[in-house]
Amino acid sequence: MHVLSQTGEAVAAPEERVTTGETTKLGRAIVVTSGKGGVGKTTTTANLGTALAQRGARVALIDADVGLRNLDIVLGLENRVQHHLLDVLEETATIDDALVPDKHSEGLFLLAAAQAREKDEVDTEKMRALVASLRERFDYVIIDSPAGIEKGFKNAVAGAQEAIVVCTPEVSSVRDVDRVVGLLGNRFRPQLVINRVRPQLVKKGTMLSVEDVDAFLRLPLLGVIADEPQIIVTTNRGEPLALQRDGKTAAAYHAIAARVAGEDVPPPQVELPKPTLFQRLFRGGRA
Ligand SMILES: Nc1ncnc2c1ncn2[C@@H]1O[C@H](COP(=O)(O)OP(=O)(O)OP(=O)(O)O)[C@@H](O)[C@H]1O
Ligand SMILES: [Mg+2]
Numbered sequence: 001m002h003v004l005s006q007t008g009e010a011v012a013a014p015e016e017r018v019t020t021g022e023t024t025k026l027g028r029a030i031v032v033t034s035g036k037g038g039v040g041k042t043t044t045t046a047n048l049g050t051a052l053a054q055r056g057a058r059v060a061l062i063d064a065d066v067g068l069r070n071l072d073i074v075l076g077l078e079n080r081v082q083h084h085l086l087d088v089l090e091e092t093a094t095i096d097d098a099l100v101p102d103k104h105s106e107g108l109f110l111l112a113a114a115q116a117r118e119k120d121e122v123d124t125e126k127m128r129a130l131v132a133s134l135r136e137r138f139d140y141v142i143i144d145s146p147a148g149i150e151k152g153f154k155n156a157v158a159g160a161q162e163a164i165v166v167c168t169p170e171v172s173s174v175r176d177v178d179r180v181v182g183l184l185g186n187r188f189r190p191q192l193v194i195n196r197v198r199p200q201l202v203k204k205g206t207m208l209s210v211e212d213v214d215a216f217l218r219l220p221l222l223g224v225i226a227d228e229p230q231i232i233v234t235t236n237r238g239e240p241l242a243l244q245r246d247g248k249t250a251a252a253y254h255a256i257a258a259r260v261a262g263e264d265v266p267p268p269q270v271e272l273p274k275p276t277l278f279q280r281l282f283r284g285g286r287a
Contacts, residue, residue: 024136026135026136027058027134027135027136027137027138027139027140027141028135028139028140028141028161028162029131029134029135029140029141029142029143029159029160029161029162030140030141030142030143030160030161030162030163030164030260031142031143031145031156031157031160031162031163031188032044032048032142032143032144032145032163032164032166033145033153033156033157033163033164033165033166033180033184034145034147034165034166034167034173034176034177034180035147035148035149035173035176035177035179035180036147036167036168036172036173036176036177037147038147039166039167039168039173039195039196040166040193040195040196040225041144041145041147041166042063042065042070042071042074043195043231043235043240044164044166044193044195044225045061045071045142045143045144046061046071046074046075046240046242047240047241047242047253048142048164048242048253048256048257048260049061049105049108049140049240050075050102050104050105050108050240050242050243050253051242051254051256051257052108052139052140052142052257052260052261053102053105053106053107053108054105054242054254054257055257055258056107057107057139057140057261058107058137058138058139058140059107059108059109059138059139059140059141059142060099060109060110060111060134060137060138060140060141060142061075061108061109061110061111061142061143061144062085062111062130062131062134062141062142062143062144063085063110063111063113063144064085064113064122064143064144064145064146064152064155064156065113065119065144065146065152066085066086066113066114066117066118066119066121066122066146066155067113067115067116067117067118067119067146068113068115069084069112069113069114069115070113070144071110071112071113071144072100072110072112073235073238074235074238074240075102075104075110075238075240076103076104076237076238076239077100077102077103077110077112077238078238080100080103081100081110081112082097082098082100083097083098084098084111084112084113084114084115085098085111085112085113085114085122085130086114086117086121086122087114088111088130089122089123089126089127089130095111095130095133095134098111098112099111100112104239104240104243105243109138119146119150119151119152119155120151122152122155124151124154124155124158125158127155127156127158127159128158128159129159130159131143131159131160132159135159140260141159141160143156143157143159143160144156145157149179149180149183153180157184157188160188161187161188162188162189162191163184163188163190163191164190164191164192164193164222164260165177165180165190165191165192165193165219166192166193166195167193167194167195167213167217168194168195168196169194169196169197169198169202169207169208169209169210169212169213170208171208174208174213174216174217177192177217178216178217181217181219189220190219190220191219191220191222191259192213192214192217192219192220192222193222193223193224193225193256194210194213194221194223194224194225195225196225196226196227197210197224197225197226197227198226198227199226210224210268221267221268222256222259222260222268223252223253223255223256223259223268224252224268224269225249225252225253226248226249228241228249230247230249231249240253241253242254242257252268255268
């Protein structure tokens, strides 16, 4: 099937499409964005996609960070990418040629970004049509946005109906998310992932706490992910942490996936470290 061959035009995708008496439920297109760079959008996209696929969903991940191309590496698929997003948008490859099946999770596919191209080369309306077309085939289409709020961000958002915004517990990151949420407006029902939380620093009062971030942003909290050295190890291996069945951070990603899927999962907790003997002695046991 060639996704853009019918009209090539952008149409607001209906939530359901009726074909010869049958109703096809359209998948959900979710953009993962942040404003600020380097806060964990790609890591979140890879782990959420993996966790959703492990639950049995069919998931297409789109790397919309044209020019940088990272998601393939995080998923360990860099050697399997033959065609990319711009090939599909420009109709030099079909979507089936370009979608790379994940090697770890059945039902998970990647549409990689072009490395040697510019973000400005993406046609926003074609991007919208592509996402609409993928929604007919997948339960979730998750779009990894580039940093910033320029054209790359606008293209990433174009076909989405929902947004996950990622921030780290830093004032600059929180402020950028606030700006992005203002740009998105209510239509995308943005939900927040707070990434790279370091409970020791929160406890010491040198890092913003989940409550501090929440007090400022007032967004539905989808998840809290600790600063986790294993993430760097698993990223280098091309095996998202969510593939692991044990460990707190893997569990946090699975809880995010369950919330995205509509399950009523208890709100994310950040376990603060127990006070050390030193703290108990010198703060009268209040630490
Ligand atoms: N929870 C975490 N704990 C430790 N390291 C993390 C965590 N999340 C992300 N990282 C690391 O932080 C770096 C940036 O993460 P990532 O590439 O996901 O950010 P990004 O928002 O997609 O960046 P960009 O804006 O450049 O696209 C990576 O090296 C990644 O491995
Ligand atoms: Mg990224």
